Every structure is written in structure tokens, then in C-alpha cells.
Amino acid sequence: MKPTLPSATVLLCVFNGAKTLDRCLYSLQQQTTQDFCIVCIDDASTDESTDFLRQWQEKFGTERFFLYENKVNLGLTRSLNFGLSHIKTTFTARIDADDWWHPEKLEKQLAYLKINPPCGVVGTWYENHGHRGIRKIPLPETDTAIKASILRQNPFAHSAVVFQTELIRAHGGYNNQWKYGQDYELWLRLLSYTKFANIPEYLCYRSADDTLTAKKQREQMFSCVKTQLLYLKQYHRPLWEYCFILNPLLVALAPEWLRQLKRRFL
Template identity: 30%
Template sequence: MNFSVLMSVYYKESPKFLLESIKSIINQTLLPNEIVIVQDGELTTELTEILGKYERNYPNLFKFIKLDQNVGLGPALAIGINECNNHIIARMDSDDICHPERFERQINYLNENPSIDVVGSWIGEFDQDYTEVTNVRKVPLSYQDVLNFAKTRNPLNHMTVVFRKKAVLDAGNYKPFLWNEDYYLWVRMLNQNYKIVNLGEILVYARTGSEMYKRRGGIQYLLKDISLQKEFLRMNFINRTTFYKNIIIRCFVRLLPNSLRGFVYKTLLRK
């Protein structure tokens, strides 16, 4: 089955990490026939050179969408989805690494389960070397467990998802919701009875560290959390009791010092 890989790149990306990410895509046991990369605003010289090399060496595989200004992840992915020519799209982040059999396992799963609209997986988190996994973010596997889990936390690891393009577009595509574009999309899909599952294995290796935990804290992040929970309440996806519970937990996590928040993520929110 033909499928597309969708990635967004912006100027703060690491050239080394981007190179490793792309290599992990083109060294799969099942190769995509299209890799769509959205250049979200002007890039650094180093990033441009890396993308230019792949454009020259794989002219029939890579498709580049160049945006004049940085619009953010959600809008960039929304544009990218419309530019994908295949019915199946696999997401990938520009600083993570795919397991060599990732696409083969997920694409085969969608082929064998036509009622499923989105399939994700667990991630192995690492600091420097992806072969030295420090934590595993396990997410629920079955549709019902995903639905229940989504009422309190994001039920998918965004960089692992493979989805049917039509289902995502019918649900409204990615919409601007800073730091929560993917979670907002999954909940809208679940609220419209689209079927989402995860495979219980590590298919993507994701970089972590103190900077990641720092990005997930602070008053601005908390305010975005509250806005999202209000939207879930408005949609009747959660009830008022769950709303208040979610807000209390997020207040605690977001306002912790960075080192303590890292401890919470590593010990309470990971395996």
C-alpha cells in the first residue's frame, strides 16, 4: 500500500537530529512512496543544506512545502496533510528515530483492520543514544481504553501515529491549539466515533531531557491546559467532575520546579 510520511521542520531544529530522523525513515523495511516535509518558515543554512541534499538525491520521494512565515506545528501539519497524495499518512517528528519495522507493522495493521482510523504505539525515551532507553511511555491499546484514557490524558504519542487522511479531514484536520494540537484532534475524532488504537510495542525513539520537562511547565502552559479542558467540557467529552480533577492535577504538575516535574514524568507518568 502506498503511504505518505508527514514531517514539519522549523529553524530551531538540530541539523544532526533531523539527519538521523530522515535516515530512520528511508531505512525502513517498508518504504513510503512520498515524504512530505513542511518547512515552517525560513530555516537555517544547515537545515536547508540537509533538505536540499535529499531533494537532489531522491527527487521522486521528497516533497517540500515551503511556508514564508512560521505558523506553528498545528497549522503546518494541516497544510501538509492537504499536500499528501496518499490515503494513509504516517507522522514523524524531526528529532526522533523510527524503529526499522515501524511502518511495516503499522501499515499492515491498518490493512488488516479497515475499521481503525488511527494507530499509534509506545515510545522509548532516550537522552543521547536511542539504544539506551531511559523510560517508556506506554499508552492504552484498545479503542475503549483509548477513549477512557483520553478523558484525562493524551492517549497517543503524536510522533507514532499513522492515520487515514479522510478521517482526519472529516474531523476538521489539525487546528491551532498551542502545545495541544494533536490531543485536540484525537478528542474530536473520538467524539465523532472514529476508532483509535495503539500497538503495544516501541516503534519510535523520542529524545527527552531537562529541556523537554521545562517546556511542559509554567503558567502559560497551564493556561493552555485549562483552555483545552474547557473545550472538552463544552464538547461534552468530559463531565464537570473530570474537568475539575484534570485542572487540579495539571496545576500541580505545571507549577512544579523543573527538576521535580522531571521526577514526576519519569516515575509516575512512565514505565
């Protein structure tokens, strides 16, 4: 007799996340529902991540914690798709190694998805935690509100989403051409095929200490512009909506001292 599959898989990709892995995985251990397994991709880490992950695999058990160790660094997007290919459950929840969850997060999202089958992706509001304190980030809640604002900015925190696994697979998974913002491109690709929602509670916590290099931040902002332009054109949006690219474009082009000033006061 085959064991019953859990409802969800938590998909975690790690590259040199040793400093925050314990906090992340402890938050999974403390979830009020344990109706999940974990698929973890160690993307050829060079710090102590691999050792920590093996220790956590022992805590959860090898029947719940599936650890795959890349021989070479594939990058986040390819690692996500590799992990997705190993998921057998109805739902997939994403988390990054430096983020963590409220204990009731997964239970509330799974309950929402089970009573709202047209919804393929559900997120939550989230908090950014950094050395300057905590910043609460509310997001549009309903499918209508999310789709009205999605070309302006990403309406989900990646570590906050739970989605229907087969929906994502049916539409090609994450786009390997996107090094950054692969989640944003995916949501825009799904726009016509499913409903979206955000639970209006702060159930996800993200590390917001600024560790990005100027080069990496520019690349992220240019990736955002690339995504917006692609789907503004594909969805035949009015010309005035092309102004949505201005914010990420200005961030990408601004000198470092101005970006630092913006992060300090905004």
C-alpha cells in the same frame, strides 16, 4: 499512465532541526516497507536544516520527497495543515525531526490499518531517550481502553501515529487555535467518529532531553488544561472527571525548582 500512489505519506515539519534530522530521516530510509513518500515543511529554519533537507531530498528522489520551504515561520500547527493539504495518499504518518522509528514500524501500522478499516488512528508504544537513560512508555491498546482514558491524558505519541488522511481532512485537520497539543485536541474531536488503537510494541523513539523553557512548558500544560475543559464540557462528562485537569495545572503552576525535581525522580 500516471504513477501509482504509495500507501502513505510521512508528514514532517522542521524548524531548526539540523542536529537530529539525519537520525530521523535515516530511520525512514531503513523502513522495511518503502511504500511511502515524504511531505516535508521547512518552517523558515535559521540553522542548517534547509541544506540537510535538500541533501535528503536528493537521496530519496524528488518524486518521493516533497520539500516546501516557508518564507516566514508559521508555527507547527499551520505547517502541519499546509503539509496535510498536499497529501494525496490514503494514510498519513507523523514524525518530528528529533524522533526516529524502529525499522518495522510503518509496515506494521499500515498492515493493521488495511485489515481494520474502522480504525482511523493507530499509534504504538514508545521510548523516551534522554541523558538519564531510556524510559519505556506503554499506552492503552484497544479502542475501549483509549477512549476510557483519553480525557485523562493524550493516549498517543504524535510521532507514533498513522491515520486515515481523509478522516482528518473531513474533520478540519489540526485546529489553528492550538499552538501546543494540537494532536490531543484533534484526537478528542474525532472521538465519536472513528476507532483508535495502539500497537503494543516499542516502535517509536523520542528525544526526551529537557530543552523546554519554563515558559514554554507552562504554555503546553495550560493548553492541555484548555483541551480537557473544552471536551469534558462538550461530551457532558461527570463532574468527578474534571479532576483530570489537576496534574497539568499543577505542573503549570509549580515553581521551576519543583518541576526540575519531578523530572529528576519521576
